Amino acid sequence: MATIELDQVDKYYGSYHALRKISFDIADGEFVVLVGPSGCGKSTLLRSLAGLEEITGGTIKLGGQRVDNIAAKDRDVAMVFQNYALYPHMTVRENMAFALKLRGDNLVDRNAKVDKAAEMLRLTPYLERYPKALSGGQRQRVAMGRAMVRSPKAFFFDEPLSNLDAALRVDMRSEIKALHQRLGATSVYVTHDQIEAMTMADRIVVLRDGKVEQIGAPLELYDRP
Numbered sequence: 001m002a003t004i005e006l007d008q009v010d011k012y013y014g015s016y017h018a019l020r021k022i023s024f025d026i027a028d029g030e031f032v033v034l035v036g037p038s039g040c041g042k043s044t045l046l047r048s049l050a051g052l053e054e055i056t057g058g059t060i061k062l063g064g065q066r067v068d069n070i071a072a073k074d075r076d077v078a079m080v081f082q083n084y085a086l087y088p089h090m091t092v093r094e095n096m097a098f099a100l101k102l103r104g105d106n107l108v109d110r111n112a113k114v115d116k117a118a119e120m121l122r123l124t125p126y127l128e129r130y131p132k133a134l135s136g137g138q139r140q141r142v143a144m145g146r147a148m149v150r151s152p153k154a155f156f157f158d159e160p161l162s163n164l165d166a167a168l169r170v171d172m173r174s175e176i177k178a179l180h181q182r183l184g185a186t187s188v189y190v191t192h193d194q195i196e197a198m199t200m201a202d203r204i205v206v207l208r209d210g211k212v213e214q215i216g217a218p219l220e221l222y223d224r225p
């Protein structure tokens, strides 16, 4: 799986037209940020890319294959949400290993993958703790770790930092960007924060009322004379 291709993507919720003829491609290794005001369709588009939302018209392809034709277990993508969605009754290690257990990795493999991700995320000292004993930033790192251990080709982030305080948000921006580069992943990142978009994106897609209003590198969009 390499590029992500969107061709004339349309989405209706009943009679409400949430996405309107959206077409653009995302290259392998790119960090694309979807930005725009609340309700413009960012989450809908992201969920559609991940195959979690059925579109009404047009096509979405991951690595040349229509996303709706790829079985969920073969979709080589991971979502990271703002609310972490960690299991409270599981330790950090168990949280991070959960998806690997489901797909049948053995204990030795699971531990090796979790240890490696924990080291990259500076979570090694916390592996045997429960989520409630972690700070917000640490929980967000565990959520990242859970996504990373499966070595997905693409990460889909839905406002992952919006629950964190301002200083931590700034640190986590550069951490996420560094991880993206180190993993050689393709990332699509939703935010309503223009500064976040500016500092993180290779390319920004500005959505308004379900349409692509602008698309380009940060300086092309915001540094016009």
Ligand code: ADP
Pocket: 013, 016, 018, 036, 037, 038, 039, 040, 041, 042, 043, 044, 045
């Ligand atoms: P954003 O992420 O940019 O805030 P969303 O993609 O969440 O926007 O929502 C886009 C529009 O679609 C909004 O007007 C929202 O109310 C509507 N919408 C989102 N999900 C649903 C749903 N499941 N059913 C009906 N309308 C929805």
Ligand code: ADP
Pocket: 053, 054, 055, 056, 057, 058, 059, 060, 061, 066, 067, 068
């Ligand atoms: P066709 O390919 O002839 O349009 P299908 O039965 O294959 O018919 O598609 C059913 C519906 O799924 C169509 O409305 C199509 O727009 C939609 N669709 C196409 N690509 C995707 C996708 N990637 N995700 C979800 N729905 C899609």
